[in-house]
Amino acid sequence: MEAFLQHIINGVSLGSIYALIALGYTMVYGILQLINFAHSDVYMIGAFIGFYSARWLNVSDAPGYGSFFSVLFIAMIGCSILGFTIERLAYRPLRKAPKLNALITAIGVSLFLEYSGQIVFGATPQVFPNILEDSIVATFGEVRVTKFDATILITTFALMLILRHIIQHTKLGKAMRATSFNGPWASLMGINVDRIISMTFVIGSALAAAGGILVGIKYPKIEPLMGVMIGLKAFVAAVLGGIGNIAGAVLGALIMGLAEEFVVGYGASTYRDALAFGILIIILLFKPAGLLGKFTVEKV
Amino acid sequence: MLIKTLLSLTALTLTLTSCTKKQEAENSAGTTAAESSEILVGEYGSMTGGEATFGISTHQGIMLAFKEVNSSPEKLKGKTLKLLSLDDQGKPEEAATAVTKLITQDKVMAIIGEVASSRSLAAAPISQQYKVPMISPSSTNPKVTEVGDFIFRVCFIDPFQGTVMAKFAAENLKVKKVAIMRDVKSDYSVGLANYFKETFTKMGGSIVSEQTYVSNDIDFKAQLTSIKTSKPDAIFIPGYYTEVGLIARQARGLGLKVPLLGGDGWDSSKLFEIGKDSIVGSYFSNHYTTDTTDPRAKDFIAAFKKEFNAVPDGLAALGYDAAKVLIDAMKRSKSLTSSTDLRDAIASTKDFAGVTGMITVNEQRNATKSAVVVKVAGDNNTFVTTINP
Numbered sequence: 001m002e003a004f005l006q007h008i009i010n011g012v013s014l015g016s017i018y019a020l021i022a023l024g025y026t027m028v029y030g031i032l033q034l035i036n037f038a039h040s041d042v043y044m045i046g047a048f049i050g051f052y053s054a055r056w057l058n059v060s061d062a063p064g065y066g067s068f069f070s071v072l073f074i075a076m077i078g079c080s081i082l083g084f085t086i087e088r089l090a091y092r093p094l095r096k097a098p099k100l101n102a103l104i105t106a107i108g109v110s111l112f113l114e115y116s117g118q119i120v121f122g123a124t125p126q127v128f129p130n131i132l133e134d135s136i137v138a139t140f141g142e143v144r145v146t147k148f149d150a151t152i153l154i155t156t157f158a159l160m161l162i163l164r165h166i167i168q169h170t171k172l173g174k175a176m177r178a179t180s181f182n183g184p185w186a187s188l189m190g191i192n193v194d195r196i197i198s199m200t201f202v203i204g205s206a207l208a209a210a211g212g213i214l215v216g217i218k219y220p221k222i223e224p225l226m227g228v229m230i231g232l233k234a235f236v237a238a239v240l241g242g243i244g245n246i247a248g249a250v251l252g253a254l255i256m257g258l259a260e261e262f263v264v265g266y267g268a269s270t271y272r273d274a275l276a277f278g279i280l281i282i283i284l285l286f287k288p289a290g291l292l293g294k295f296t297v298e299k300v
Numbered sequence: 301m302l303i304k305t306l307l308s309l310t311a312l313t314l315t316l317t318s319c320t321k322k323q324e325a326e327n328s329a330g331t332t333a334a335e336s337s338e339i340l341v342g343e344y345g346s347m348t349g350g351e352a353t354f355g356i357s358t359h360q361g362i363m364l365a366f367k368e369v370n371s372s373p374e375k376l377k378g379k380t381l382k383l384l385s386l387d388d389q390g391k392p393e394e395a396a397t398a399v400t401k402l403i404t405q406d407k408v409m410a411i412i413g414e415v416a417s418s419r420s421l422a423a424a425p426i427s428q429q430y431k432v433p434m435i436s437p438s439s440t441n442p443k444v445t446e447v448g449d450f451i452f453r454v455c456f457i458d459p460f461q462g463t464v465m466a467k468f469a470a471e472n473l474k475v476k477k478v479a480i481m482r483d484v485k486s487d488y489s490v491g492l493a494n495y496f497k498e499t500f501t502k503m504g505g506s507i508v509s510e511q512t513y514v515s516n517d518i519d520f521k522a523q524l525t526s527i528k529t530s531k532p533d534a535i536f537i538p539g540y541y542t543e544v545g546l547i548a549r550q551a552r553g554l555g556l557k558v559p560l561l562g563g564d565g566w567d568s569s570k571l572f573e574i575g576k577d578s579i580v581g582s583y584f585s586n587h588y589t590t591d592t593t594d595p596r597a598k599d600f601i602a603a604f605k606k607e608f609n610a611v612p613d614g615l616a617a618l619g620y621d622a623a624k625v626l627i628d629a630m631k632r633s634k635s636l637t638s639s640t641d642l643r644d645a646i647a648s649t650k651d652f653a654g655v656t657g658m659i660t661v662n663e664q665r666n667a668t669k670s671a672v673v674v675k676v677a678g679d680n681n682t683f684v685t686t687i688n689p
Contacts, residue, residue, distance in 0.1 A: 003529040006554070010521040123348035123389065125542055127573045134553060142528075146553050219518035220549075221542055221574055223350070229516070264522035269512040270484055 005143045007265045008258065013149040015257020016156035017218075020211035021234035022241070022249040023163065024204035030244035031180045031200050033099060037106040038086055040231020041113035042079050042205045046212030047222045048121050049078040051128055060129035067131040068151075072213050076206040083205025087198055117224030125223040128216035148218045159210060160250055163203065167246065172199060180244075229273075236280045242293020251291060255279070338382045339636060341366075341626065342402030344413040344423065349390030350516065350542050353568040354415040354615050358437055359385055360608050361619025362412055364600075367607070369627050376630055384408060392422035399423040403430045410435070410630075410642060412622050415615055417441030417488040424451045433643045437622035438564065438587065438615055441487045445665040450639075452646050452665045454622045454654065455587055456689070458488065461563050462495025464585045464671045464687045465536065469561060470503040472673075472685060473583075475533035478561075479509040481523060481547065483539045486515060492538035492563050508532050513547075515540065520547045524554050534558050540565040545574025552578040559583060567614045572679055580678060585671050587614040588656040591683040600655040614656070621654035625661075628652055 021043055028036040053074040054060045059067035090109050094102045138145040167173035178186040179196045187193045215230070216222055233256055241252025256276055263275045283291065343362055345355030366381045375381075384406050386398035395414055402408045403426065411427055411434040414420045420439035427434035428448035436444055436453040440461055445451045469475050478500060483489035497507050509530040511523035524547070527535060535551070537544055537560055544566055551560070560582040567586055571579060590601055590611055600620060604612040612620075629645035630636060649661040657669040670688045674681040 003525055006525045006528075007522060010519075010525060014519055014521075118348075124352040125350055125570075127570070130576075134549075142555065144553070144555055148553075215518070219546055221518065221546060226518075261522045264511075265526050269523055270514075272514075 002140075002142045003265070005140065007261050009143065009145055009149060011258035011261030012254060013152055013218075013257070014261060015237075015254035016153050017211055017215055017253075018230070018234045018237045018256050019250045019253035020156050020159065020207050020214065021231060022238040022253045023160065023246065024208045025235050025238040026241070026243055026246060026249040027163075027200055027204045029238070030246075031176060031197060032091075032102075034091065034102050035106060035235070036201075036204070037103075037231075038090075038109035038113060039204065039208055040227035040234065041110050041117070042082055042086070042227075043208040043212045043215075043231065044117060044222070044224060044227040045082055045113065046075045046079045046205075046209030047128065047216045047226065048117070048126075048212075048224075049075040049209065050131075050213045050216050051126055051222060053078075054129035054131050059131055063130050063133035065132070068213075068217070071131050072210060075209040075213050079205040079209035079212075080202040083201040083208075084198055086205075087201040091201075092194065092197075114224055114228070121224055123224060125221045128220035128222050130220070132217045152214045152218065155210060155214060156250075159207060160246070163207070164246060166203070172196070176200060233276060236277060240280055240283055240290055242290030245290070245292045248290055248292035255291075337379055339376060339379050339630070340382050340384060340406060340408045341623075342399070342406060342408035342411045342413075343383055343385045344388050344395055344398040344402065344411070344419075345385065345415060346390035346419070347385070347387035351390045351416060351540055353541075353570055353613075354438075355387070355390075357568075357613050357616040358413075358415055358619035358622075360604070360610075361437070361612065361616035361621075362623040364604055364607055365620050365623035365627065368603075376627060377636065379636070381627070388414070388419055390416070390419070392418050395419035396422045396426060399426045399434075403427070403432050408432065409636070409639070410626055412437060412619070412626065414439060416486070417444055417491070418486060420444045421447070421487060424448070427451060431639050431643075433626075433639060433646055435622045435626055435646065437618040439488075440564065441491050442664075442666075443487070449647075449665070450643055452625075452661060454625050454659055454667045455564075455618055455656070456669055456671055457666050458491040459495045460689060461585050461671060462492045462497075462538075463499045464673065465492075465538075465561050465563065465583075466496045466499035466503060466505075467687060468583065468585070468673050468685070469534055469536070470500060470505050473534060473559065476505050477508045477530075477532045478505060479511070479527040479530060479532035479535045480507055481511045481513060481520075481527070481535060481537045481539070483515050483543065484512045486539070488563075488565065489538045489540075493536065496536050496538070513539075513543065515543060517543065518546060519550075521550050521554065524551050524556060528554055528556050532558060534561055536561045538563045538565065541568040541571040542574060545571050545579060548575040548578040548582065564614055566676075569613070569679065572676065579676050582676050583673055583684065584676070585673050585687075586681075587671065588617045589614075589672050589674050589681060589683045591674070591681065594655075596653060597655045617655045621656050621659065624654060625649055625652055625659060 024039045050071045054071050090105050135147045136144050137147050137150050175191045175196050179193050237253035237256045238249045241248030264272050347355040370380050388394040388398050415438045417439040420436045424447035428450050433450050438455045440458045442457045480493050482493040509527045562584040564586050566584040633645035634641040652659040659667045672686050673684045675684050
């Protein structure tokens with residue numbers, strides 16, 4: 001029973017990291033119907049911005065929430081600028097081109113970031129600075145909740161609520177929803193569609209950066225290809241929950257995290273990834289639009 | 301339809317990701333094998349990637365040995381040794397490409413490499429096919445030298461290393477219940493785990509939990525939570541340092557306080573950088589230790605420090621020994637043009653005094669020598685015991 005509870009805590013913690021990245025995929029898809037494959041590499045860049053800014057701020061060995069939030073803030077700003085630039089240079093010129101062209105460009109941008117990363121940061125894994133000290137915040141018998149797990153979970157849900165608020169209750173969000181619903185018509189209503197799409201990339205990239213920092217503190221090994229597998233899983237999570245749907249992305253990510261955890265914990269750890277993708281296939285067989293991806297659901 | 305497209309695109313991305321550039325640590329352009337004043341030796345190793353410290357350490361060890369012979373008055377029968385190094389980025393397919401290039405384009409006389417058994421196994425058949433002697437400094441999987449009569453090594457093999465840790469666990473630590481976590485993608489890790497299990501159960505111990513992971517994984521909490529329920533006295537993790545560092549952290553986070561045991565794949569300063577206090581107090585088997593009284597090893601450590609301003613790890617020492625064994629064989633070889641002569645000379649190496657111990661190449665082209673067990677204590681490791689074959 002204790003092991004079961006511990007597995008749940010581990011799974012939720014893993015799932016909330018997938019969720020942060022999945023949100024970025026789902027937002028861009030909701031508005032542009034574009035799978036932004038470069039998203040997981042923006043996440044990697046976020047981790048590296050965190051790595052260098054911690055050095056620059058000289059907080060590499062000064063753990064605490066002050067260091068954590070300042071590094072998080074710098075990484076989110078840095079990645080927002082990167083996301084904006086990617087959209088402006090790579091995707092906007094292809095706005096009128098067929099969807100497949102943009103998709104191939106996304107793969108190109110992804111590979112560009114990965115291999116530029118290998119040149120700039122080096123292919124050797126780096127050790128992420130110690131910006132937050134781990135400790136046990138709660139124990140139930142033998143079950144432990146660590147400060148990292150709690151921080152990750154709270155940060156993810158806080159960011160998700162902020163995102164939800166922006167989309168449902170602000171003018172920007174209204175414009176996003178309108179663009180998602182019908183771009184050309186939104187434009188006729190006086191919405192600057194290009195600006196809204198830029199904003200989508202800015203927000204999505206900031207979330208990816210947060211993911212990068214959270215993964216960095218929990219698993220202090222960062223490298224230029226760190227986004228490949230986690231990006232793939234976050235993407236699966238987004239599809240699982242119904243791509244384009246924000247709550248769906250979080251739900252999908254939590255299911256992925258828990259499923260992986262239980263397969264490894266109670267079954268064969270060798271089948272971890274196979275099962276993750278197996279789940280995707282089964283759910284899509286029964287619910288092609290994903291768990292929450294009904295056509296009537298508002299897409300953003 | 302969309303999903304189908306996506307999946308095929310994903311597959312495409314993955315394929316593209318694995319087709320990669322080749323970096324040359326030392327450029328060999330413009331060299332011709334015909335130049336009689338030089339002897340070309342090829343090296344391939346992981347200079348970048350997740351096991352980069354392995355490749356770099358080995359490279360430094362080889363460089364030191366080559367420098368020593370080139371700066372001696374008689375050199376090597378009057379010729380200078382030249383090392384051509386290629387980076388395989390820690391990928392078996394790149395290792396095979398690198399060795400093919402070294403043999404067919406650069407026409408090297410002999411090959412030194414690799415650390416990881418998976419990469420040596422990918423490259424060995426090529427060396428064997430072209431009949432160019434290859435010496436692996438530190439691949440411990442038995443299959444490596446079974447490839448053919450041109451493949452040698454200067455280190456002990458997994459059955460021995462697995463046995464060492466099993467003996468150590470049973471006799472020195474006096475533990476009864478051990479859990480095993482192996483990297484299923486690595487021949488080395490799987491081999492070591494199997495031999496450990498065999499010896500440990502024979503000695504009366506029991507394996508209470510067996511878990512697997514894959515290199516490049518970052519989350520191991522699920523495996524560790526399962527291990528925790530089986531209440532082991534120690535955990536045997538024959539993996540490489542990056543994963544082991546993360547595993548140690550997560551194990552301590554879950555409240556698993558038992559010692560962790562491992563093999564020579566732990567030997568890197570990054571182990572402590574990643575694992576921090578979590579890894580301190582764990583044990584692993586190694587080829588040599590800097591905590592030594594052997595004068596030869598002391599001289600080597602001093603020379604290495606002077607040259608590279610760092611303390612040599614076990615892989616640097618083995619790289620050095622591999623190069624030394626090769627140089628010794630070249631000196632004894634009947635000719636420096638026939639690869640069969642060189643092969644015979646390497647095969648007849650007997651009681652060669654290396655910094656990692658006395659090296660005798662046996663009939664299976666493996667080295668018979670003893671192993672040491674060290675305890676992780678911060679940046680330095682302390683010597684615990686020597687275990688003989």
